[in-house]
Amino acid sequence: MQPALSPLATKLATFMPLTRRENAYLDDLLATPIAVERGAELVRQGDKGHFAYVLHSGWGCSFKILLDGARQVITFPVPGDCIGMRSVVLRTSDHAFSSLTDAVVSRIDANRMSDVFNTFPRLGAAILWSVSRDEAITVDHLAGIGRRTALERTAHFFLELTERLRLVGLFADDAFECPLTQHDLADALGLSAIHVNRVLRQLREMELMTFKNNRVVLLDQKKMRVLAGYEDIL
Amino acid sequence: MQPALSPLATKLATFMPLTRRENAYLDDLLATPIAVERGAELVRQGDKGHFAYVLHSGWGCSFKILLDGARQVITFPVPGDCIGMRSVVLRTSDHAFSSLTDAVVSRIDANRMSDVFNTFPRLGAAILWSVSRDEAITVDHLAGIGRRTALERTAHFFLELTERLRLVGLFADDAFECPLTQHDLADALGLSAIHVNRVLRQLREMELMTFKNNRVVLLDQKKMRVLAGYEDIL
DNA sequence: CGACGCTTTGACACAACTCAACAACCGTGG
DNA sequence: CCACGGTTGTTGAGTTGTGTCAAAGCGTCG
Known part of the structure; x- marks a missing residue:
């Protein structure tokens, strides 16, 4: 073996x-x-x-x-x-x-x-x-912060993260463990932590994804991709 | 020779x-x-x-x-x-x-x-x-768009550009030719073209720099660096 | 000359930020 | 065991930076 x-x-x-x-x-x-x-x-x-x-x-x-x-x-x-x-x-x-x-x-x-x-x-x-x-991916990140709204940007971020985790076998069944705080997210997305909270609530209410107790669950990747304007990485 | x-x-x-x-x-x-x-x-x-x-x-x-x-x-x-x-x-x-x-x-x-x-x-x-x-520099750009205000970001952009031009001998006497439109600038800085115009006016009124007829003139690099929170590139 | 691209300005709208307060959830020590 | 402080998350109210729309001024080029 x-x-x-x-x-x-x-x-x-x-x-x-x-x-x-x-x-x-x-x-x-x-x-x-x-x-x-x-x-x-x-x-x-x-x-x-x-x-x-x-x-x-x-x-x-x-x-x-x-x-x-x-x-x-x-x-x-x-x-x-x-x-x-x-x-x-x-x-x-x-x-x-x-x-x-x-x-x-x-x-x-x-x-x-x-x-x-x-x-x-x-x-x-x-x-x-x-x-x-x-x-x-960094260049994409730049484009996201410069030209996407907070909602699109956040959705895009999680989709890209998903893709990266999938590549090393850490994403399965539409969910993954994620140790990031909302403050960490804010500093990545160029937002305030409070606004990240509101955006996450929106994503939850739109039934696209949830992020609770360090666990991300993607509820509807297709709709999320449309919202985020997501293109596959290469 | x-x-x-x-x-x-x-x-x-x-x-x-x-x-x-x-x-x-x-x-x-x-x-x-x-x-x-x-x-x-x-x-x-x-x-x-x-x-x-x-x-x-x-x-x-x-x-x-x-x-x-x-x-x-x-x-x-x-x-x-x-x-x-x-x-x-x-x-x-x-x-x-x-x-x-x-x-x-x-x-x-x-x-x-x-x-x-x-x-x-x-x-x-x-x-x-x-x-x-x-x-x-791209990473710096990312940080600028994510965490700097429009004014800081614009000032920072011109300082960085100056540094790059100096390295190839295209910057002298505090001025350089610059073929960018305000629309180009906007797409680089993650702003609207109209807001770029307002920011450039502010920089002019603060007597830090001017940008007219494709010519950039830096009036006070020291003050501009303070405003932009500029750190030298390596 | 008119057409076009770029710049400038004003009025208004809205996205995102700040401040403030509170709730939930730790791990720690009494 | 519970009390505690610290971190994280949640929500509301009010503010501000930046975007949008509209209109006009300027240069340049055909």
């Missing part, structure tokens, strides 16, 4: 099937798991450390703090997501990362990263695909 | 000095200039063509069109900027690109791109730095 695939391996496999050797190398790359507690700040804005991370389990939060103290969430990494790849290239982190739940990550340094590209270029390409996809 | 450096070479040189051979290779890479007319749509959303571009002269506009027809501008590329690198990796363009002025570009296909990384890894690293920097 095969060992279980890591979330990242599962995700990359949807892009291109990986050989046994590539999978083994990937496993090795992620071999030393680091357990982090809920709320730990792994990467600080302005950090010079040249590390990227891969999230194995748990949820995280990538965000920027503006000079006036406001917070903008860039994305909520879920298992299988890469974190801080850009910071490695830039030698400085332009954003912070903290865990929203207890989590397990692997740390990858810059040298190790170049190794991947030299030794297993196909694997490197798959990882590059994955981070490019995340970028595309 | 040395031949004049291309805008891209100028920009990369601020990251790391390039050797004569690297510069020669870069020149060769950009050897076949393509002239495009104002308003040409070089890349369409959803295109499968595997091309990236480097902008030599003129201004461009990278944007997304949402299902309801709304437009969100991601960035306005200026000389020296790379366009559509992500699309090459993803095999599909998640956004469109059109020229705002008559412009000159070079086209780079995927194979040629891999060549760069294999033959001149240092040059490849410099290009990777440049696109990562653009990503960081």
Whole structure:
């Protein structure tokens, strides 16, 4: 019997099937798991450390703090997501990362990263695909905040999250566990926490989705897609 | 006497000095200039063509069109900027690109791109730095739309633009040519064109900057930075 | 000259924010 | 066991920033 695939391996496999050797190398790359507690700040804005991370389990939060103290969430990494790849290239982190739940990550340094590209270029390409996809999602996020209403934007956010969770097998039966607070959501969607509450109520009353006790239930994805103007990611 | 450096070479040189051979290779890479007319749509959303571009002269506009027809501008590329690198990796363009002025570009296909990384890894690293920097700017843009007021956001936009133009020698004496319409600005800033007009008037009345006849004049960068909560890009 | 694109301004409407109060739900310690 | 403070969620009332609609001013180009 095969060992279980890591979330990242599962995700990359949807892009291109990986050989046994590539999978083994990937496993090795992620071999030393680091357990982090809920709320730990792994990467600080302005950090010079040249590390990227891969999230194995748990949820995280990538965000920027503006000079006036406001917070903008860039994305909520879920298992299988890469974190801080850009910071490695830039030698400085332009954003912070903290865990929203207890989590397990692997740390990858810059040298190790170049190794991947030299030794297993196909694997490197798959990882590059994955981070490019995340970028595309960020751009979508930008378009949403700039041009969608609060209601559309919120619906869109949950649909996109669903899609990302599905890719690593964490979404089934139209529902998933979601540790985000309304405050977290607000900082991601560019809204006030209070308004997020009202929008969630609207979505509930429209019988599109519910979000109670850290559990999201999608009641009517089709209608929700129409409302959000949702297009599949690639 | 040395031949004049291309805008891209100028920009990369601020990251790391390039050797004569690297510069020669870069020149060769950009050897076949393509002239495009104002308003040409070089890349369409959803295109499968595997091309990236480097902008030599003129201004461009990278944007997304949402299902309801709304437009969100991601960035306005200026000389020296790379366009559509992500699309090459993803095999599909998640956004469109059109020229705002008559412009000159070079086209780079995927194979040629891999060549760069294999033959001149240092040059490849410099290009990777440049696109990562653009990503960081996009993330900043996201934070601005999500968490800054229209006034702060607009001021911030012009400061960031200034910084990018300075890097390729197109900003001097506190002023620069700027072919953007207020409508373009609106689609970049997530505002209505009418409100952009009001904000520009405010900035003028505060004696921070003016924008008339396609010319931006910065009157007081220091005060403007304070207003915008501007932090230098790396 | 007229047509067109871009800018400017005013009046009004509405989406989203702020403030304030309260309810529900923890985990902790007495 | 219950009392407690802290975090999160909920709701209402009033305010404000930004959008919409409408109309007019300007340049430029054919």
